[in-house]
Amino acid sequence: MRSQHDIDYKAVLSLFLPKGLLEYFEIIDFSDMGSYYLISLEENNEIPESLRHLNLQSKGFYPEITITDFPARDRTVYLKIRRRRWEDKNTGKTYHRDWNLVASGTRITAEFGSFLKELLKHS
Incomplete structure (x- = not known):
């Protein structure tokens, strides 16, 4: 019989998302749409280190991007x-x-854009 272990789902999910994303964002929804997956992420309410000297308060979110x-x-x-x-x-x-x-001029993540550029070099 297999012993029960605590699974770090965040670590598992991080393997399928751009590196470091879950350090700053929380997954708030996941949908299997049949032909594609939709993962909704919301930036954590943690003021960036470079802005901590300012008297800041959260003012919600910018419009969502996909x-x-x-x-x-x-x-x-x-x-x-x-x-x-x-x-x-x-x-x-x-x-x-x-x-x-978002990679320059495209609607893909910078990590995926870098992957594609590297792939094209070898084709």
Whole structure:
């Protein structure tokens, strides 16, 4: 009989998502849409280190973006991303974490874009 072990599902899921994503985002929903998977992620309410000197408060999220990630099990994976924004209580200026989730000029993650570029070099 197999002994019961605690499984770190976050670690398992991180194998299928862009590296480091779950350090800053929480999975809030997952849907198997038949021909594709849809994973909804929301940025954690943690003020970036570089902005901690400011008097910031969470002001919700920027409009959701959907990006295409690396396929899994022959299905496209879409990531619905909600990026958090913070407002300086003193100035009213809005701040956010500097993300490079979307490759320049495309709607795919930077990690997947790098993978494709590397793949094309070898074809």
